[in-house]
Amino acid sequence: MAGNADIPDVPNPPVTKPRVKMFACPNCGGSITLRYPGASMSVVCENCQSIIDVNDENYKILTKFFKQAKPFTPLIPLGQRGSLKGKTWEVIGFMARSDVNSAYFWTEYLLFNPYYGYRWLVEDKGHWNFITTIKKKPESNLRVAGIGVMGEVLTLDGKRYKVFNSGRTQVDYVIGEFYWRVVIGSQTNTADYIDPPFMLSCEKDASEVVWSTGEYISHKEIKKAFKLDKVPDPIGTAATEPPRAKESWGKMGMLWALFLAFITCAQIWLSGTSPYEVACDYRGIYLQNGKQNDQTTPVFTLEKEKSNVQITVHAPVSNSWFYISGELVNNTTGATYPFERTVEYYYGTDSDGAWTEGSSESALTISAVPGGKYYLNLDTESGGYATKYKDQYNLKVVRGVPLYDNYFWFAFFLSILPLVSWSTMRQEEASRWANSDFNPYVSSSE
């Protein structure tokens, strides 16, 4: 392994093989090879699977087996070295552990580098996490810190970890060598907290509490690092799987908020700066229950280059209707902008009491009208009146009215993608938390 960039400054980088130690298994007499004497505390006999205490002069047997079945095969062979997080790690131990209550199991690989110490790779349904034991202790949001309690949030180095699972874990199967006296069937209380792709785990037994941090590693990275032919594809969403949908929602949500704020500001500015000039305030005559055609307003001026025009019609209707059709005519070019409008207002009483419907006023907007001299041609009609007198209606032409339609449409279309992104994120998070004992996506009243 000479020339490894990650090996720190050593005077003469050795090219020798590891100084292994060999001895006979006190149970079966088979040959046991200890790869790291002076570091490992216990080793599993490859032949009979007994666990031997190598710190004991007489190689005491910790767990005795004879030809135990091998229910697990490590995906990364023992002795394999790989480069992860910029350092070389050798797989020296492998264990299968399970939840005592549910029998749900997973596997763990003990990694060793004599300069950097120990790390773990935990594999669960094809998902991998790189685990580092830490000496720091996180801070709990709870005054009396339990281990794996509903609502618990731990803080460490600026990250907030939410409680994900807790339970009692036991060791089912081991091979290789370990830095403590590993015992089959030994149990610890465990709890996992997540801030994807990071994890914080706690293991507690009678004598100590051990904290560790973890980070999700893709199965492809494991395959490449340890030069494996094949690693199984991951199944489902892992607790620490990088929250891609959440991140893209985060970015998109931010942009969305920015755009909405921008167009809202723009709208407020446009509204505030709209000229709102009354160009023409016309009083016309109409015939109740009749027609009055071919009215023409005086010529008026529409200021500015190009802007909208709002035409508001007001008629004294009362259980009657008034209809006006007309055209805005450019006195210079002859360009016309036709429009029509009905004003109607009804009221009465029925079994529910008094009711009203409609209004004596109605407005319409014509957008992008060039500036210039204009007049209106108007035809009117009305009905429902009790009398047949002449009456007056009012028509107002206003230049430069603040409009909200465009704003609302713009906001609506702008919201489609972010809403899809948000829903994708919700789905991803629901799938992640489906495996949790503390799933916030289901009600607790199950």
Added chain:
Amino acid sequence: MLTLSCPSCGANVNFQSKSSVFAVCSFCKSSLVRQDMNLDEIGKIADLQDDLTPFQIGTTGMYNKEKFEIIGRLKVGYKDGFWNEWFTAFGDERVAWLAEAQGFLAFCYPYEATDLPEVKTLKIGQAVDLKEKGIYEIDDIRVVKCLFSEGELPFDAVQGRKSTSVDLTGFEQEMATIEYAAKETRTFIGHYLDFDDFQFKNLRPIDGW
């Protein structure tokens, strides 16, 4: 640096730190006790069989931008394992310890603690008041035995020397160790650091790596 000669074999025995009162002759492995300019042989240190560590006497490192050098080692064992305490000296009179256990490194300074609780009364989880250094919590209490020593050390580190080692943690990476030995009680305060933080040089070659 003070150089004396080994009363057993005559080889040079160096004392880089004035606080060192004990040394192991690198040539004949005699354990030597220093009193001023006198060296007395009190025994021999048996060789270590399985010893896997990246450090050795002469390894240098950086702490707070200052260079230190490893000048001695105490390896202690307890019922569930062992660890190394590397005695280090800076260029001046200051000394410190680099504790190495299962890949964890803690760098700590001697601290003159007062009013420490009696060793018999200690319990895991108990809070210990280290005055201006703050309150620390006991993580571990271990009865340890000196397995091996080399280089120079500030106390008689003969093989089999017994003591009670108490590990404590404070805020952040802060840690403390109290060592209750037969003759004296020593307190150290420091913190955990990553291997790369020290920029070690002249490390021990490890076969196969």
